[in-house]
Amino acid sequence: MKAIRRFTVRPVLPQALQPLNELAHNLRWSWHAETRDLFQSVDPERWASSGGDPVRLLGSVSTRRLAELAEDRRFLRRLTAAADDLRDYVTGDRWYQGQGQGEAQGQTQAQASELPAAIAYFSPEFGITAALPQYSGGLGILAGDHLKAASDLGVPLIGVGLLYRHGYFRQSLSRDGWQQEHYPVLDPNELPLVPLQEADGSPAQVGLALPGGRRLHARIWQAQVGRVPLLLLDSDVEENDLGERGVTDRLYGGGSEHRLLQEMLLGIGGVRAVRTYCRLTGHAGPEVFHTNEGHAGFLGLERIAELGDEGLDFDAGLEAVRSGTVFTTHTPVPAGIDRFDRELVARHFGPDAELPRIDVGRILGLGMETYAGGDPNVFNMAVMGLRLAQRANGVSLLHGHVSRQMFSGLWPGFDQDEVPITSVTNGVHAPTWVAPEVFRLGARQVGAERTEDAMSVGGSDRWDAVGDIPDQDIWDLRRDLREQLVVEVRERLNASWRQRGAGTAELGWIDGVLDPDVLTIGFARRVPSYKRLTLMLRDQDRLMNLLLHPERPVQIVIAGKAHPADDGGKRLIQELVRFADDPRVRHRIVFLPDYGMAMAQKLYPGCDVWLNNPLRPLEACGTSGMKAALNGCLNLSVLDGWWDEWFRPDFGWAIPTADGTATDDDRRDDLEASALYELLEQRVAPRFYERGQGGLPDRWIEMVRETLTHLGPKVLAGRMVREYVERLYAPAARAHRSLVPDVARELSGWKARVRSAWHRVTVDHVETSAAPLSTNAELGATLVLRVRVGLGDLGPDDVEVQAVSGRVDTEDGITDATYVPLKPTSGPDDGGRWGYEGPLSLDRTGSFGYTVRILPTHRLLASPAELGLVAVPSEEMGEMGEQAGVLMR
Numbered sequence: 001m002k003a004i005r006r007f008t009v010r011p012v013l014p015q016a017l018q019p020l021n022e023l024a025h026n027l028r029w030s031w032h033a034e035t036r037d038l039f040q041s042v043d044p045e046r047w048a049s050s051g052g053d054p055v056r057l058l059g060s061v062s063t064r065r066l067a068e069l070a071e072d073r074r075f076l077r078r079l080t081a082a083a084d085d086l087r088d089y090v091t092g093d094r095w096y097q098g099q100g101q102g103e104a105q106g107q108t109q110a111q112a113s114e115l116p117a118a119i120a121y122f123s124p125e126f127g128i129t130a131a132l133p134q135y136s137g138g139l140g141i142l143a144g145d146h147l148k149a150a151s152d153l154g155v156p157l158i159g160v161g162l163l164y165r166h167g168y169f170r171q172s173l174s175r176d177g178w179q180q181e182h183y184p185v186l187d188p189n190e191l192p193l194v195p196l197q198e199a200d201g202s203p204a205q206v207g208l209a210l211p212g213g214r215r216l217h218a219r220i221w222q223a224q225v226g227r228v229p230l231l232l233l234d235s236d237v238e239e240n241d242l243g244e245r246g247v248t249d250r251l252y253g254g255g256s257e258h259r260l261l262q263e264m265l266l267g268i269g270g271v272r273a274v275r276t277y278c279r280l281t282g283h284a285g286p287e288v289f290h291t292n293e294g295h296a297g298f299l300g301l302e303r304i305a306e307l308g309d310e311g312l313d314f315d316a317g318l319e320a321v322r323s324g325t326v327f328t329t330h331t332p333v334p335a336g337i338d339r340f341d342r343e344l345v346a347r348h349f350g351p352d353a354e355l356p357r358i359d360v361g362r363i364l365g366l367g368m369e370t371y372a373g374g375d376p377n378v379f380n381m382a383v384m385g386l387r388l389a390q391r392a393n394g395v396s397l398l399h400g401h402v403s404r405q406m407f408s409g410l411w412p413g414f415d416q417d418e419v420p421i422t423s424v425t426n427g428v429h430a431p432t433w434v435a436p437e438v439f440r441l442g443a444r445q446v447g448a449e450r451t452e453d454a455m456s457v458g459g460s461d462r463w464d465a466v467g468d469i470p471d472q473d474i475w476d477l478r479r480d481l482r483e484q485l486v487v488e489v490r491e492r493l494n495a496s497w498r499q500r501g502a503g504t505a506e507l508g509w510i511d512g513v514l515d516p517d518v519l520t521i522g523f524a525r526r527v528p529s530y531k532r533l534t535l536m537l538r539d540q541d542r543l544m545n546l547l548l549h550p551e552r553p554v555q556i557v558i559a560g561k562a563h564p565a566d567d568g569g570k571r572l573i574q575e576l577v578r579f580a581d582d583p584r585v586r587h588r589i590v591f592l593p594d595y596g597m598a599m600a601q602k603l604y605p606g607c608d609v610w611l612n613n614p615l616r617p618l619e620a621c622g623t624s625g626m627k628a629a630l631n632g633c634l635n636l637s638v639l640d641g642w643w644d645e646w647f648r649p650d651f652g653w654a655i656p657t658a659d660g661t662a663t664d665d666d667r668r669d670d671l672e673a674s675a676l677y678e679l680l681e682q683r684v685a686p687r688f689y690e691r692g693q694g695g696l697p698d699r700w701i702e703m704v705r706e707t708l709t710h711l712g713p714k715v716l717a718g719r720m721v722r723e724y725v726e727r728l729y730a731p732a733a734r735a736h737r738s739l740v741p742d743v744a745r746e747l748s749g750w751k752a753r754v755r756s757a758w759h760r761v762t763v764d765h766v767e768t769s770a771a772p773l774s775t776n777a778e779l780g781a782t783l784v785l786r787v788r789v790g791l792g793d794l795g796p797d798d799v800e801v802q803a804v805s806g807r808v809d810t811e812d813g814i815t816d817a818t819y820v821p822l823k824p825t826s827g828p829d830d831g832g833r834w835g836y837e838g839p840l841s842l843d844r845t846g847s848f849g850y851t852v853r854i855l856p857t858h859r860l861l862a863s864p865a866e867l868g869l870v871a872v873p874s875e876e877m878g879e880m881g882e883q884a885g886v887l888m889r
Contacts, residue, residue, distance in 0.1 A: 011063045014070035019083035024054035025192050026086060028226040030129035031148060031431040033439070038082050042069065051598065053131035055192045090227050094154030096725070115725065116733035118156045120274050120286035121146065122296035124266060125168075125251055126161050128225055130598040132191055133167035134232070136251050137526045137561075138623060139330055141597070142395075143292055144225075145429035145623075149717035151226030152431075152456040155725060158277065158286060159230035160270040160296070162262060163188060163221050166250040171561050171594045172499045177577030179562055179570045179593075183250060188221055188234065196220040196231070196277060204280065206233065206272040208264060211353045216244045218265055220273045229283070231273045233265055252563070260340055260348060263381065267298030268354060271306075288732045290326045290724075291389065294338060294381030300325060300388035301363060305355050312741055314362050315748035318388075323744075323860075324736030326728045327389035329382055329421070332402045332618050333530070338381040342368065345379045371409035386410060386421075390735060390862045391728050394423040395621040398644045402617050413870040415817070420863035424727065425642055426621040427720035430455035430712075433627040435605035441477055445469050455630075456718050466708045471694070471701045478608065478632060478704065483516035485606025489557060490514070492592050492599070499593075513587050514555050519688040521636070522607030522628065524559040524595055527569040530618040533560060534572050536611075537579055538673035546677065547588040552685040555588045556611075557603060559595035600624075605631035609652070609684060612637035613676060615668075616657050617644075626715035632704040636684060638672070646714055650706040653679050731862070738860065747860050750798075751867060754856045760792025761799065761871045763852050764833055768840065783840040787822060787852050788833045789871075796824045800857040800864070801836045808849035818843075822852075 013020060020042075029035040039054045040047040043061050050056035069075050099115060125140030126132075126147065135141060143159075150157040169181035188195075196204040208216040217240050218233040235247040247261045254262075271289075278285050291297055300321050307317035331337055342364055349355055349363045367384035369375050374383075386392055386407060394400035400423025404416045411419050434455060442451040445465055494510050514520070527533050536543055536556070546554045558576060562569025573591070580589045592599060604610070610628035612619070612635070622641035629635060635652035637643040647654050658671040692698035713719065739747065769784035785803050801824075806817040820838055827834030840850055854871040855864045 011058075011061065011066060013058070014066055016070045016076060017066060017079070019079055020054075020058060023082060023086060024058055025194060026090075026224045026226065027128050027132070027192055028086060028089065028151070029054055030131070031429065033436055034085070035082050038078055041075065041078075051130065053192075055131065056190065059190065094152065095722070096154035096156070098154075114734050115730055116156070116287040116736075117284035118158060118278075118286045119288040119290055119729055120158045120160060120271075120299075121150075121290045121292060122160045122266065122270055122299055123292035124161065124262070124295040126159060126230060127597055128223065128230070129192075130596055132193075132223060133186065133596070134161065134164055134251070135597075136168040138621075139293060142330075142426055142621075142623060145427070145432065145717040146292075146721060147225045147228045147230060148429040148432060149427070149456070149721040151228045152429075153718060153721055153725075154227065155721060155729075156284065157228045158274055158283065159225065159228055160266070160274060161230065161232050162248045162251075162266055163193075163232035163234040164248055164251045165234070165236050166253075168251045169561075169564060173496060173573075173577060173591075173593050175500045177574040177581065179573050181564050191223075193221040193223050193232070196222050196273075196280065198280065203237075204273075204276050205237070205239075206269045206276065208269055209352075209354045209356075210244070210261075211347050211350065213352065214241070214244065216240065216247060216261065216265060216269075218248070218269050218273075220276060222277075229277065229281075231270070231277055233269050233273055235265065256340055256344060259338060260344060263295050263338065264298050264348065264354060267296045267300075268302040270296060271299050271302040287736050288324050288326060288729050290328070290729075291385050292328050293330050294327075294385040297327075297367075297381050297385040297388060300366075300384070301349075301355055301358065305358055307741075308357055310741070312744060313748075314358060315752065316741065316744040319747045319751070320736075320739045320741075320744040322388060322390040323739045324732050325389040325391070326724075326732055327385040327392040328395065328424075329385070329392065329403050329407075330395055330620050331382070332399055332406070332620050334406070339375075340379045340381075342377050342379050369409075371412065373409055382407070383410065390866070391732055392421045393728065394421060396425045396641045396645055397423050398617055398641065399423060399620045402620075411865045411868045413868070413872070414865045418865050420865050422727070424720060424723045425645060426623050426626070427715055427717040428623050428626045428630065429717040430630050433601065433604060434630050435481060435601075437477060437480060438605065438631050441469065441473060442466065454713075455716070464709060466712070467705060469705070471696050471698065474632065474701050474704055475696050479516060481605040481631065482520055482608070485520065485557070485602060486514040486516050488599075488602045488606070489590055489592065493590055496593050509583075509586065513590060514557075515553075518553050518555045518588075519609070519685055520607050521554060521556045521609045521611050522558075522603055522633070523556065523611040524600065524603055525612075525622075525624055527560040527562040527572055528566070529568055529572070530615045531560075532613050532615065532669065533558070533569075534575050535613045535669060535673050535676065537575065538669055539677065540579065542677050544585055546680055546685070547585050549685070552689045553588065554680060554685055557590055557592065557607065559592040559599060559603065561595055600627070604628045604633060607633050608688060609634050609636050612640075612643070613655055613672065614638055614640050616640040616659060623715075629707050629711050629715055632708055634700075634703055634707060636676075636679065642715070646711060648706075648710075650703060651711050652703070652707070653684060655679060735860070735862065743860070747858065750858055754794065754798060754867065754869065757793040758856075758869050758871070760790060761794065761854055762790040763854060763871060763873045764788045764790055766852050766873065779842060779845050781842045783842070785822065785838055785840045785850075785852070786825075787836040789836060789854060790831075790833050791828070791854075792832070796834060798856060798858075800855050802853050802855065803838055803840055803850060804853055805840060805848070805850035807844060808847045812849060814849050814851065 123143035125135045127135030127141035127144035166183035221232045223230040303321045304317040367379040394403040404419035604627045619641040656675040658668045765788035801822045803820045806814045822836040822838035825835040
């Protein structure tokens with residue numbers, strides 16, 4: 001018989017052991033080895049069976065064992081030390097609080113006063129620990145690392161997400177290698193969560209109005225991530241009807257309306273949850289709102305509505321909201337963006353649904369693809385995110401370039417490099433991903449405190465001491481980690497084959513899978529087509545020769561999940577699994593199902609080489625290679641994402657690509673697979689097996705040392721979060737504080753006036769002080785540029801007239817441009833034209849060109865391109881040659 005209800009009966013902790021509850025419910029244990037060691041000592045067997053989850057452990061340990069521990073003075077000393085350490089960590093000053101101290105104290109204190117009192121960070125998923133399975137892949141793991149690094153640095157972040165009762169799916173394989181999905185039910189009471197409660201003890205909730213008079217209610221759960229609270233909204237509450245209860249059923253599940261409701265709850269409900277949390281706890285209200293991908297974009301609408309209740313109209317509210325909003329885009333492909341039918345959005349924001357006090361037309365205008373190449377009947381969440389944020393970024397230098405290209409339609413008339421999307425390259429949280437053995441080796445060399453500081457805060461000076469670690473110690477460590485991976489793989493492979501229906505008599509071969517002395521390559525990630533899981537299979541005979549080489553064999557460990565609706569991705573997995581099932585090679589290549597954080601934490605350290613071969617430039621960042629690098633694993637990757645930015649031959653190898661040369665996708669895959677095989681055959685495997693005079697692979701070890709010493713500080717989430725604070729959060733806080741209601745009204749009124757008058761802004765005449773420029777010009781000469789412009793109803797205070805100059809390509813396009821503002825000299829004349837003048841320096845040899853343009857300007861604009869307005873000489877002027885100043889050779 002099946003139970004109709006399930007709950008956990010927990011033992012009551014003795015008073016002396018009460019700090020265990022606090023330690024278990026602060027997820028710092030997930031990256032703090034001493035706390036995990038303490039919980040393991042409570043009951044080693046139950047710790048293992050709980051999957052290393054303190055909440056599950058405490059729910060199953062016997063009262064007899066608890067009574068023993070309550071009398072164990074050594075254990076109580078360790079418990080007190082761990083609890084005191086957590087308290088110091090949570091309450092003490094850290095990097096963020098230390099801003100304003102130093103030599104230039106007056107200046108830095110002024111800068112520190114501009115830091116936001118709090119930042120709200122919204123994401124649809126958070127990968128904090130396997131014990132809280134609320135993530136699917138890279139976006140969630142990045143969000144989790146962002147919260148952890150913010151905690152380590154003392155950044156006052158509040159995380160906001162959804163609580164999925166089924167999480168993301170668990171993956172297994174059928175006998176023939178087809179991916180199968182399972183959705184275990186998660187009970188919040190068995191997770192490291194506590195309910196947020198009102199003062200009277202009732203559950204804190206938020207609600208949204210839905211079409212037809214329905215209402216969506218959600219309870220607020222809180223996870224504590226070190227110093228950072230993470231608020232998770234749960235729609236599975238009694239107040240909801242059955243349909244609404246299922247809104248937060250699973251991550252990235254359901255159809256369009258289901259996804260829209262999830263994103264409305266995340267954005268609108270998330271803002272309300274933050275307000276509730278701050279009201280109940282006294283936490284400072286956020287001055288900056290960070291939208292991690294477009295899923296939470298509706299948070300801007302809720303904030304505009306809040307300001308509307310305070311008397312601001314929509315346009316002024318929009319300016320105020322934009323000033324304090326940061327938007328991060330993670331996708332390099334349009335298919336990765338949530339897009340909804342405009343009628344679906346209109347229905348959910350109509351007069352009888354959510355935010356009726358905002359005109360639905362204004363809401364639609366924020367997300368519609370009303371630009372060249374867009375679909376005006378589609379509501380695009382990333383487009384809304386960009387229109388609602390004054391600051392936006394991609395997640396690597398290359399991805400920033402791709403994003404500017406991808407969204408350039410929002411800023412017509414501007415070169416792609418001027419599109420206001422910057423980049424902050426992702427990082428990973430070293431204390432989470434560095435193996436304990438690697439940490440201990442660093443601690444032995446430089447001390448535990450300095451090693452922990454280096455992993456959390458960063459700074460290359462803290463990593464230099466790694467260069468002094470003896471070669472033998474590094475090689476012994478690498479071998480030990482490889483051996484641990486072999487044990488882990490055999491256990492997981494055995495479990496996988498049993499799920500596939502194999503019996504004990506069939507599985508004796510697993511005891512010989514992998515070899516701790518063989519070059520080990522790792523490949524693990526989501527399985528969309530562009531990541532090319534099966535590129536290694538393009539020439540299966542050549543791959544077999546690599547795997548079975550008599551002197552320099554290679555072994556490969558592979559893992560990854562395809563989206564449940566992606567049959568193409570599932571076919572790729574099946575193709576790979578069928579190859580790995582071949583008795584000739586199954587001891588050298590394995591596919592491990594159910595890739596997640598727990599597996600990854602064993603996989604990264606145990607591999608010698610991390611393989612990544614996406615279609616360039618479709619990898620936004622690719623942080624798995626960063627995690628591997630922090631454990632001394634070398635990267636073998638296409639120059640995409642972060643690897644394009646930081647690759648050096650000291651750190652690994654770059655797989656050549658066939659960009660622009662291959663005639664079709666198959667040809668490109670053939671060429672790049674061949675390049676991959678050649679690298680493995682000619683360079684990677686020979687270097688691993690090459691031995692120096694002391695019997696060690698000296699050159700390989702040197703690459704490991706270079707990776708740890710010079711790449712390690714770059715890939716840290718601490719570095720990433722510091723960049724967000726300094727480059728995005730602090731400017732956003734300053735802008736937010738400056739846009740008080742009257743200023744917001746002024747700015748919105750100015751923008752409206754400029755937009756309505758812009759059609760009359762023209763560049764009418766351009767001339768220089770030199771002879772016709774068809775003749776050669778001398779390097780170093782300076783010309784005087786004189787311009788006549790029409791400003792219509794605008795004045796010189798509303799615009800900036802610029803000379804734009806630089807090298808020109810074969811189609812007369814200006815590259816590597818220099819922008820010089822011109823000064824008004826006269827006007828307006830009888831025709832309403834103004835005169836402008838300024839220098840034009842001929843500072844480059846070769847083909848050189850210039851033009852003139854007019855831009856709106858205001859002290860509160862974050863970018864000259866913010867309004868998407870620019871006036872340039874007409875084509876007729878361009879045909880006038882020198883007068884237009886378009887080209888000079």
